[in-house]
Amino acid sequence: MIDLFFNIFPNMAGKGEELLLCTGQTLLMMFISGIISFAIGIVLGITLIVTMKGGILENVVFWTILDKIVNFFRSVPFIIMIALLIPVTRAIVGTAIGTTGAIVPLVFGTAPFFTRQMQAALAEIEKGSIEAAQSMGTSPLGIIFRIYFKESVPQIIRGVTITFISLVGLTAMAGAIGGGGLGDFAIRYGYQRYQTDVTIITVIILVALVTVIQSMGDFIIKKLSH
Amino acid sequence: MPLIELKNLNKTFKTKTSSVRALNDVSLSVEKGDIFGIIGLSGAGKSTLIRCINLLERPDSGGVIIDGEDIIKLGEKEIRQKRKNIGMIFQHFNLFNSRTIAQNIAYPLRYGGLTDEQIENRVKELLEIVGLESKENGYPSQLSGGQKQRVGIARALAANPQILLCDEATSALDPKTTQSILALLKELNKKLGLTIVIVTHEMSVIKAICNKAAIMENGEVIEQGAIFDIFSVPRRKATKDFIATTSNLHKVYDLLEEDSPALHLSKGETLAYFSYIGRAAVESLISTVSVMFDVRINIIFGDLDLIQGMPMGGLIVIIGGTDANKQKTIDYVGQKGVKVEVLKQYD
Missing domain, CATH: 3.30.70.260 (ACT domain)
Incomplete structure (x- = not known):
């Protein structure tokens, strides 16, 4: 069995440990930047929802500025964002390379996307539910927590799933700046040394990762939807 | 002293290209224990008017006097406190779909200083009042329209309000279910002394349970008074047209x-x-x-x-x-x- 594996993927010989390490790095980058982006995304998402025209804390000027900022960061291609952010990354985490150095651009690249996902999730709350809560004397803060967040949990999970899947792609790209992880692994062996079998293994792991995330998301949504 | 007194309310909705005068110097008063109907065609301003009573809609000018106090002059926080005394039900029920029936009804009771046990007892009591004892652990999506509105009513009454506002509350229901919801409202009016304000476009609803009514047209109340007077001596054409819809004689x-x-x-x-x-x-x-x-x-x-x-x-x-x-x-x-x-x- 193992012989068969190395017959098909000859270049994988002796890379097992490194592959494990790289997978670990990818997961680490994903979770740290994912969690930070989620925190930023949900705060900005709800802020956009409540300050928009007709929102419970309408503030059109504030909304316009925030909306433009989110759009700006969304429109910068990730690979350029990495280069652009080098000084910022150094200032925040002390280094612009390696797994740690990759987390800052990953957050900048993911948070705006996360924000839009959260905004879309929260926008699905019907105006009628908000009105019902208001008619029962719920404060704006109460509406945020008791209606917006509580009532849109399945939609939020869906946004989280989509964002984490897109993060898988971004972490692979972070490999280009020496961020480590599966992207780095595939570039170093598969691309630069023409070891296509290594690339295939990497792709298989990434596909498996995406599948697991998607299935988990679907499972939770199914459990929580009524 | 009337329980609800609306004085010279004005409200204009402006869009970029036009403005609509939704309320034009509207005054009316509702006594304690009334079932007061507000009828008009769509766009007559009746929904805007009922939403002024709990200030979900703020009038541009005028007074909203509840139990002797002009609530327009109050701060946001005090208004929220006042709203707990004014329940509201809606055309599309507006239940919270991720919460169970019991959790929906308990919503206004949470964070109000009650213990979980007190809330649970109150919810049981309310389920009994609206006739949904067996449904407490179900979700709104499992209910029929009439049952959803019953949950809406239970939720609106949870905090023991003096006033219940019904915004087209039966318009999404079939005639038979409408009758049962109206019967429930009438019963609540009698049993609890609840003052009810109903907005509708169906004269049959007014005829079935209201003791007073106001007829609205183009943002104005064109006629108001005791139901019997309105039906026996309608003065305006719009009123006559509405009455005609409830009888075969026309x-x-x-x-x-x-x-x-x-x-x-x-x-x-x-x-x-x-x-x-x-x-x-x-x-x-x-x-x-x-x-x-x-x-x-x-x-x-x-x-x-x-x-x-x-x-x-x-x-x-x-x-x-x-x-x-x-x-x-x-x-x-x-x-x-x-x-x-x-x-x-x-x-």
Whole structure:
């Protein structure tokens, strides 16, 4: 069995440990930047929802500025964002390379996307539910927590799933700046040394990762939807 | 002192291209224990008006006086406190879909200083009031429209409000379910002394449970008063049109228009519309006059109804006899409090 594996993927010989390490790095980058982006995304998402025209804390000027900022960061291609952010990354985490150095651009690249996902999730709350809560004397803060967040949990999970899947792609790209992880692994062996079998293994792991995330998301949504 | 007094409310909605005057100097007052109906066609401003009572909509000017206090002058926090005294139900129920029935009903009770046990007991009590005892752990998506509205009512009443606002609360329901919801509202009005304000576009809803009503047209209240007065002496055309929708009698005008054989007269016959309120003596009156004045009275069709427990009805009749006797008949019947309208004479 193992012989068969190395017959098909000859270049994988002796890379097992490194592959494990790289997978670990990818997961680490994903979770740290994912969690930070989620925190930023949900705060900005709800802020956009409540300050928009007709929102419970309408503030059109504030909304316009925030909306433009989110759009700006969304429109910068990730690979350029990495280069652009080098000084910022150094200032925040002390280094612009390696797994740690990759987390800052990953957050900048993911948070705006996360924000839009959260905004879309929260926008699905019907105006009628908000009105019902208001008619029962719920404060704006109460509406945020008791209606917006509580009532849109399945939609939020869906946004989280989509964002984490897109993060898988971004972490692979972070490999280009020496961020480590599966992207780095595939570039170093598969691309630069023409070891296509290594690339295939990497792709298989990434596909498996995406599948697991998607299935988990679907499972939770199914459990929580009524 | 009225429980709810709306004074000279004005509200204009502006868009980029136009502005709509939703409320034009609207005043009305609702006494404690009233079931007050507000009726109008869509766009008449009735929903805006009811939403002014709990300030979900802020009028541009005017006063909203609840229990003697003008709540427009209060701060946001105090207004929220006041809203707990004013329940509201909606056309599309607006339940919280991720919460169970019991959690929906418990919503207004949370963070109000009650223990979990007290909340649970209150929810049980409310489920019983609206007749949904077995559904507490279900979700709104599992309920029918009528059941959803019952949950809406239970939730609106959880905090023991004095006032219940119903914004087209039966408009999404079938006629039978509408009747059962209206019966529930009436029962709550009686049992709890709940003051109810109902916005609707269906006169049948007003007729079924309201004791007072206001008719709205183009942002103005064009008529208001006790239901019985409105039905018996409607002053404005819009009011008459709404009343006509609740009875069959207006069909006579269509039949006349299309020259229906049902209304063809023979020599010496007159077609008349008898309408009366507050007394059910017309049938005996008909036999009386036919003997007294030697006329034949043929009832083509009629409609009888109870408005606030008082009979109200109308008959379309063909009277046959000499002109003099027919005139005597009409005069006599008129003296007995029946309104007579001669629709057509044989010619």
